[in-house]
Amino acid sequence: MNDSPVKEFFKTCYKNKNFLIGVIMVGSVILLAIFADVIAPFAYDANNPKEILQAPSMRHLLGTDDMGRDLFSRIVYGTRITLKVAVIGAGLQLVLGVTVGLICGYFGGAVDKGLMFIADLTYAIPGMIAALAVVTVIGSNLTNAIIAVAVVNWAAYARVVRAKTMSIKNQAFIETGIAFGESPLAIMFRYILPNIVPILIVNISMQLPGTIMSTTTLSFLGVGSQPPSPDWGWMVSDGIRYVSRGPWLCIYPGLALVYTVFGFNIMGEGLRDLLDPRMKSQ
Amino acid sequence: MSETNELLRLKDLCVDYKVKDGYLSAVKNVNFSINRGEIFAIVGESGCGKSTVAHAILKLLPEHNEVIKGEIWYDGRDLNNLSEKELEKVRGHEVGMIFQNPLDSLNPVYTTGWQVQEGILLDNVPKAEAWNKVIEMYRDVKMPDAEKRVNSFPHEMSGGMRQRVMIGMMLARNPKLLIADEPTTALDVTIEAQILKLIRELRDEHNTAVMMITHNFGLVSEIADRVAVMYAGEVVEIGTVFDIFDEPKHPYTRRLMQALPRMTKAEGRLKTIDGSVPRLTNHKKGCRFANRCEYATERCRTEDPPVNTVSPSHSYQCFGEQGVKEDV
Numbered sequence: 031m032n033d034s035p036v037k038e039f040f041k042t043c044y045k046n047k048n049f050l051i052g053v054i055m056v057g058s059v060i061l062l063a064i065f066a067d068v069i070a071p072f073a074y075d076a077n078n079p080k081e082i083l084q085a086p087s088m089r090h091l092l093g094t095d096d097m098g099r100d101l102f103s104r105i106v107y108g109t110r111i112t113l114k115v116a117v118i119g120a121g122l123q124l125v126l127g128v129t130v131g132l133i134c135g136y137f138g139g140a141v142d143k144g145l146m147f148i149a150d151l152t153y154a155i156p157g158m159i160a161a162l163a164v165v166t167v168i169g170s171n172l173t174n175a176i177i178a179v180a181v182v183n184w185a186a187y188a189r190v191v192r193a194k195t196m197s198i199k200n201q202a203f204i205e206t207g208i209a210f211g212e213s214p215l216a217i218m219f220r221y222i223l224p225n226i227v228p229i230l231i232v233n234i235s236m237q238l239p240g241t242i243m244s245t246t247t248l249s250f251l252g253v254g255s256q257p258p259s260p261d262w263g264w265m266v267s268d269g270i271r272y273v274s275r276g277p278w279l280c281i282y283p284g285l286a287l288v289y290t291v292f293g294f295n296i297m298g299e300g301l302r303d304l305l306d307p308r309m310k311s312q
Numbered sequence: 313m314s315e316t317n318e319l320l321r322l323k324d325l326c327v328d329y330k331v332k333d334g335y336l337s338a339v340k341n342v343n344f345s346i347n348r349g350e351i352f353a354i355v356g357e358s359g360c361g362k363s364t365v366a367h368a369i370l371k372l373l374p375e376h377n378e379v380i381k382g383e384i385w386y387d388g389r390d391l392n393n394l395s396e397k398e399l400e401k402v403r404g405h406e407v408g409m410i411f412q413n414p415l416d417s418l419n420p421v422y423t424t425g426w427q428v429q430e431g432i433l434l435d436n437v438p439k440a441e442a443w444n445k446v447i448e449m450y451r452d453v454k455m456p457d458a459e460k461r462v463n464s465f466p467h468e469m470s471g472g473m474r475q476r477v478m479i480g481m482m483l484a485r486n487p488k489l490l491i492a493d494e495p496t497t498a499l500d501v502t503i504e505a506q507i508l509k510l511i512r513e514l515r516d517e518h519n520t521a522v523m524m525i526t527h528n529f530g531l532v533s534e535i536a537d538r539v540a541v542m543y544a545g546e547v548v549e550i551g552t553v554f555d556i557f558d559e560p561k562h563p564y565t566r567r568l569m570q571a572l573p574r575m576t577k578a579e580g581r582l583k584t585i586d587g588s589v590p591r592l593t594n595h596k597k598g599c600r601f602a603n604r605c606e607y608a609t610e611r612c613r614t615e616d617p618p619v620n621t622v623s624p625s626h627s628y629q630c631f632g633e634q635g636v637k638e639d640v
Contacts, residue, residue, distance in 0.1 A: 202416035209370060209411075210431050210481070211404030220430070224421040 042304060049300025055293025063109040070103035074260040083276045093278040095269070101278065104260040105286045111261050112242060112290055115176055119241040120234050122180035127187025128230070132218045134188065135195025146192070149185035157182045161244060165253045172245075172261065175254035179244045183237065190233055194226045228305050235298030239291040246287060262287045319489055319521050320369070321345040325382035327361070327368050335379070336593045338364045340545045340600075342382075348488065349519040351512070353532045356542035359589065362525045365542075366491050370403050387488065404431055408482030409491040413498050414475035418466040424474075425450070425462025428481045435485055449480040453510060472503035476510070483514055491523045496531065508535050529572055533557060538625070541565050544589050544600040551626035561620070562628040563605045599630070607632060 043049055062069060071091075078098030086093045092101040130149065134142040152160065164178035198204065199222060207221050248254035249263030257264065262283040269279030327339040339361040346352045354362045367373045368380050369391065384391040391402065403409075411417045419427055425446050432442040443462075450458035453476040466474055475495060482490060492511065496504035512535055515522055524536060532539055533553060540550040541564065549562040560566045570583040587604035599605070602612040612631055621627045 202411055202413055203419045205372060205411065206417045206478070206481075207419070209372060209403055209409040211400050211402070211434055211485075212430075213400055221419055225419075 046300050048296045052297025059290050063113050066106050070106040072100035072103040074104045074107040075258045092282045108260040108262045115245045119176045123184045126184035128191050131188040131191025135192040149188050152185045170253040172255040175248040198222050232302045235301050239294045317347045318345050319348045321385040323383040328379045330377040350537050351522045353524045353536035353539045360542045361545040366493050407489045408487035410478045410495050412494045424477045449484045453480040489521045493525045549628040555626040564601050
């Protein structure tokens with residue numbers, strides 16, 4: 031009990047194996063992305079007609095693709111795209127979801143009904159189909175794919191934020207703020223939002239794997255990243271053509287994706303337990 | 313007292329809550345005024361509408377289901393006619409309000425000093441100056457270790473300290489009127505005495521008028537200049553502390569006085585008031601205290617009682633024109 035909060039936090043982290051393993055996995059992906067230039071032996075778009083479709087060897091750790099590009103290097107550079115998807119995708123969803131959730135929860139009434147109707151609509155249409163439709167309208171590239179996934183998935187944040195806002199806005203310190211002459215905007219963003227942050231953090235880490243998967247799926251379907259960018263989804267879909275001659279082309283990008291998504295998943299799970307005081311004693 | 317000295321005047325203030333079976337008249341025809349630098353107390357039992365009056369002044373009622381009628385004249389403006397934007401400027405800046413429960417009234421995620429500074433910054437004060445003012449304010453409210461305590465979070469403070477922060481927070485912007493809604497209910501008697509002393513000192517220093525809402529007559533006699541007694545949404549009697557304590561006129565006030573424990577008399581059991589407060593939905597005419605009043609006549613049940621003036625400062629609402637006979 032006498033430990034400093036920071037030390038205690040690390041202690042519980044250590045006890046919480048899920049979180050620890052998740053952090054290590056996600057951390058390794060982040061490190062790969064940062065030091066991609068150092069780690070990758072080749073450039074991600076370096077063609078080499080002499081070495082096409084080579085099996086994994088010492089020279090090409092994970093083999094080469096139909097244009098002779100080093101698969102290991104491409105996967106390493108691909109982490110950058112995946113993390114970009116994670117950060118921008120989650121950011122967009124957050125901005126949309128939190129804003130809508132705060133407005134709905136705080137004002138209630140007709141505004142709430144209208145916005146929540148739209149949020150429910152996004153639940154009613156299957157996410158992938160809706161995202162495909164959005165990308166088709168705004169054009170196929172990675173940024174648009176991220177936007178499409180955000181447009182489909184923001185409602186999950188909005189719901190959580192709305193529910194939490196409704197319960198917090200009835201607490202006494204909100205009344206104090208209003209009696210103090212604060213505007214509704216200040217109440218929402220400076221009084222209510224900071225009290226929701228812990229729940230948001232958990233939500234983000236739970237939503238992230240889904241966001242990455244959806245965006246990668248869009249790339250796999252050919253409406254996300256365009257060649258020659260080393261997007262894992264696109265690499266898998268490209269590799270299918272050579273699946274009998276070079277199965278590594280599908281397997282390794284897929285494994286990389288599984289590794290990253292799984293890492294985010296159990297990190298989120300661990301984080302949820304960590305921030306839930308009821309779980310502390312266990 | 314002269315007219316210019318008047319800070320707040322409520323004229324026929326009515327607040328109705330919309331409920332399932334019609335309207336609940338929570339506050340009916342409340343009239344009173346508060347002068348600058350005066351401590352005005354509103355006394356009454358739970359649910360008599362005293363908090364509703366306070367919240368109605370700043371329009372802090374839970375929206376959508378209440379109807380406010382009447383006039384709320386504050387410093388020459390009718391607050392009931394102001395837009396939400398204009399009200400934001402009145403709240404905190406001109407009228408401060410402190411609440412019943414200091415334990416929940418501060419934002420748990422910020423340091424208390426930060427929250428006080430937040431309010432001062434609303435008045436466009438430079439940041440460094442505002443922070444100095446925060447520390448100064450903490451000293452003003454007799455916070456021990458002011459320089460350190462500005463960095464404390466609410467959960468690191470005791471109830472009394474938090475109420476001091478609240479008072480400091482509201483006084484930091486020099487309001488002309490401070491509404492205190494049962495400021496000491498959640499605190500023990502020692503702290504209560506300190507907080508009351510503080511409020512009185514700050515009043516003397518800044519000439520801030522205080523509207524004190526309480527159910528505690530002991531507290532009223534200690535601090536207030538004038539008192540309004542409320543029963544079931546109506547002000548039944550209003551006067552100076554001496555008027556109310558020495559010559560209560562309304563039967564309800566009299567019975568309340570008899571129910572107060574006094575050190576001077578050995579009386580055995582205290583008297584109580586039989587019956588209970590009537591439900592106020594779709595209330596018809598007549599005195600609201602009639603069903604519990606020992607002097608009630610048929611007229612009391614069918615007509616609204618008139619306001620009788622005893623002296624310029626003292627009036628009450630009853631048919632018994634000379635005041636009912638002393639029966640202690």
